[in-house]
Amino acid sequence: MSDTDLHDVELLNARKPDGIAVVTGASRGIGAAIASRLGADGYTVAVHYRQDAAAAADVVGKITAAGGTAFSFAADLAEPDTGTAFWASYDAAAGELRDAPVQVLVNNAAIIVNGVIEETTAEDFIRQQQINTTAPFLIIQAALPRLADGARVVNVSSGATRVPIPGIIGYTMTKGALEALTLPLAQHLGPRGITVNAVRPGTTDTDMNADWLRGNSEAITNLVAQRALRRMGSPTDVADVVALLASHDARWITGQTIDATGGERL
DSSP states (O other): OOHHHHHHHHHHHHTSOOSEEEETTOSSHHHHHHHHHHHHTTOEEEEEESSOHHHHHHHHHHHHHTTOEEEEEEOOTTSTTHHHHHHHHHHHHHGGGTTSOEEEEEEOOOOOOOBOGGGOOHHHHHHHHIIIIIHHHHHHHHHTTTEEEEEEEEEEOOGGGTSOOTTBHHHHHHHHHHHHHHHHHHHHHGGGTOEEEEEEEOSBSSGGGHHHHTTOHHHHHHHHHTBTTOSOBOHHHHHHHHHHHHSGGGTTOOSOEEEESSSBTO
């Protein structure tokens, strides 16, 4: 076998996913789609959830039914000691896999509290800050010894950081902070070959948006008209972008925020 052929074989093997992918907020919506896609790509997926054990079990069941491997674990990201508690719960559920390096960490879990600045209470603002920004920071911090060299960290932000929506101002601030975390973290972890990127979904057809979007043809028509690709986004649209950033093919991409809004308000 020539050196060129050997390089091609090594490259092919490097592209085969191996290891554990941890996805926060993976019991529904975009998180569930990310977990399913990474499971299909060959990762053992750790499906994090806060309280809906049945929904998380359903995601695990779908991954395993498709031939993949997955398990679920619960952690409340509103707790002050999130980083420690999160990984303690992970260890309890992972069993023999607890000491295996984490190859992919996707920070997807988030909450939205609607309200313009005059309507946003200090309690609501602080809770969003804790779950959407502080928790990812602490989870990553506690994960550093667990991350494999060459691992991938993907932070799920929001198109609201580019397209202003006054009615979710507190949420937008938390996602802006998550994007701000991405750049210096990519620089810091680069020597280990770890990439850190963020993805900005636009308004997507998920349970989070169901109360004002599903069945609302006028809202859907207005949203679609604002997008270059002229359709609603689905969770799988975002999951595919995350899967790309998690893959070997994205090994030379780091410190970036990828817009995945379908070209909203270009």
